[in-house]
Amino acid sequence: MSAIMSSSKLLLFDVDGTLISTNGVAGKIMLRILQEEIHQSIEYDIKVFVGSTDRLILRQFIENASLPIEDIDTIIDRVLLKYLSELSTTLNSPKGVKIQNGVTNLLQRLKDDELIKMGLLTGNIKAGAHFKLGAVNLNTFFPIGAFGDDAIERNSLPPIAINRAEKYFGVAFPPQNVWIIGDSPKDIICANTNGLKSMAVASGWNSLDELKKHNPTVLLESLSDTQEIIKIFQNS
Numbered sequence: 336m337s338a339i340m341s342s343s344k345l346l347l348f349d350v351d352g353t354l355i356s357t358n359g360v361a362g363k364i365m366l367r368i369l370q371e372e373i374h375q376s377i378e379y380d381i382k383v384f385v386g387s388t389d390r391l392i393l394r395q396f397i398e399n400a401s402l403p404i405e406d407i408d409t410i411i412d413r414v415l416l417k418y419l420s421e422l423s424t425t426l427n428s429p430k431g432v433k434i435q436n437g438v439t440n441l442l443q444r445l446k447d448d449e450l451i452k453m454g455l456l457t458g459n460i461k462a463g464a465h466f467k468l469g470a471v472n473l474n475t476f477f478p479i480g481a482f483g484d485d486a487i488e489r490n491s492l493p494p495i496a497i498n499r500a501e502k503y504f505g506v507a508f509p510p511q512n513v514w515i516i517g518d519s520p521k522d523i524i525c526a527n528t529n530g531l532k533s534m535a536v537a538s539g540w541n542s543l544d545e546l547k548k549h550n551p552t553v554l555l556e557s558l559s560d561t562q563e564i565i566k567i568f569q570n571s
Contacts (some may be wrong), residue, residue, distance in 0.1 A: 336540055339531075341450075341506040341507065342450060342498075342512070343450045343451070343452055343504070343506045343508065344450060344451055344452070344499050344508075344512050344513070344514065344568050344571065345452050345453075345454065345496075345497065345508040345514070346445065346451060346452070346453045346514050346516060346568065347453075347454050347455065347456035347480075347481075347493070347496050347511045347513065347514065347515050347516065348453065348454070348455055348456065348457075348468040348477070348486065348516045348517075349386075349455075349456060349457055349515070349516060349517035349519070349522050350383070350455065350457040350459055350464050350467060350468065350516060351385075351457070351459070351467070351518075351519045351539070352385065352517075352518035352519065352538060352539025352540060353394040353435065353516060353517050353522075353538060353539065353558075354434070354435060354436055354438050354468065354473060355432050355433060355435060355438075355467055355468065355471060355473070356432070356433045356435060356539070357426070357431065357432055357433075357467065358433070359384075360425065360431070360472055361422060361425075361426075361463070361467065362384040363540050364418060364422060364425065365389070365392075365393070365414065365415075365418045366379060366396070368414050368417045368418055368421070369393060369396060369397070369410075369414050372410055372413060372414055373397065373400050373410065375400050377396055379396075379522040384458075385521070385540050385541065386458065386489060386491065386517065386519030386520065386521025386522055386523050387458050387517070387521065387537060388458035388459075388486070388487055388489055389415065389458060389459060389463065389483040389484075390411055390415075390460070390483055390484065390487050391458070391483075391487045391488065391489075392458075393410075393415075394407060394410045394411060394487070397410055397411070400407045400507070402482075407567070415445070415460060415463075418463070419460075419462050419463060420496035421464065422467075423462060423466050425467055425472040426467060427470065431470055432467055432470040432471050433471075434471050434473070435538045435557070435558060436538065436557045436558065436559045436563060437557055437558040437559030437560070438473075438558055439473075440561050441558050441561045441565075442473065442476045444561055444565060445476075445568075446476060447564065448569075450569075451518055451568060452500060452504050452508075453476055453477055453478075454477055454478070454479040454480045454499070454500050454508065455479075455480030455481070455482070455496070455526075456480065456481050456492050456493065456496050456517075457480065457481075457482055457483065458482075458483040458489055459482060459483050459562050460482055460483045460484040461480070461482040461483075461484055463483075463486075464480070464482055472525055478503055479496065479499040479500050479503045480496060480499070481493070481495040481496035481499065484503060489521055489522075489525050489559060490524070490525050490528045490529065492522075492525070493515070493525065493526075493531060494515070494529070497513060502514065510529070510530040510531050511532070511571075513525075513530055513531045513532065514531065514532045514533065514534055514568065514571070515532070515534070516531070516533075516534045516535065516536065516558075517534075517535065517536070517544075518535070518536050518538050518539030518541060518546075519538070519539060519540070519541055520541060520545065520546060520548070520549045522535065523549040523550065523551045524537050524545065524549060526551075526552070527549075527550070530546050532553075532571060533551040533552045533553070534552065534553045534554075534555065534564075534567070535549070535551035535553070535554050535555070536548075536555050536556070536557060536558055537554075537555070537556050537557070538556075538557050538558065543556065552571075553567055
């Protein structure tokens with residue numbers, strides 16, 4: 336069945352820094368496992384993870400390693416398998432995942448709006464995203480999404496997410512009705528590259544000034560002002 340035209344809005348949420356925070360723990364686990372696999376220490380800034388995909392992060396580190404290595408994809412697959420195993424255990428801790436300010440209330444209110452549909456757009460591989468959101472009971476808000484195992488480049492994810500949303504909801508989402516909500520410049524660039532709207536939130540590792548440079552459609556300090564955010568989506 337083809338999707339019908341509608342005034343419905345599709346909101347595609349980033350995960351880390353936007354909906355939840357692991358305070359960098361997930362990234363540290365991934366890179367520790369990678370270091371064990373390639374037998375080489377890695378210097379990094381936690382911001383390397385912000386807005387990128389899990390596979391791209393690992394690929395870049397492996398390519399920069401100054402030693403002979405086997406097939407890169409084989410190493411990445413092995414690292415991610417071990418990462419998921421350890422992540423599922425770590426996030427079971429009460430302090431493993433923190434929901435960002437205002438997120439639960441906002442998602443509950445948006446879910447009640449018949450013209451608002453929600454999904455994920457994240458660099459996390461699918462299982463990793465579900466582990467993180469499942470730890471704080473947020474998975475049920477997002478029946479569809481595009482993930483870091485769908486494409487290595489973040490800018491390639493929106494068409495995948497939109498296609499899945501149109502099939503799932505039976506509604507066509509023209510670009511002007513699609514928003515990407517995220518905490519990094521790469522979220523804004525992803526939206527701009529695909530002709531979509533962006534809501535940038537300074538709840539992660541980037542400041543308001545850093546986000547403003549990339550010209551988001553809307554710029555907020557957090558997702559705490561539920562009423563104002565709902566008005567933005569309804570009137571856009």
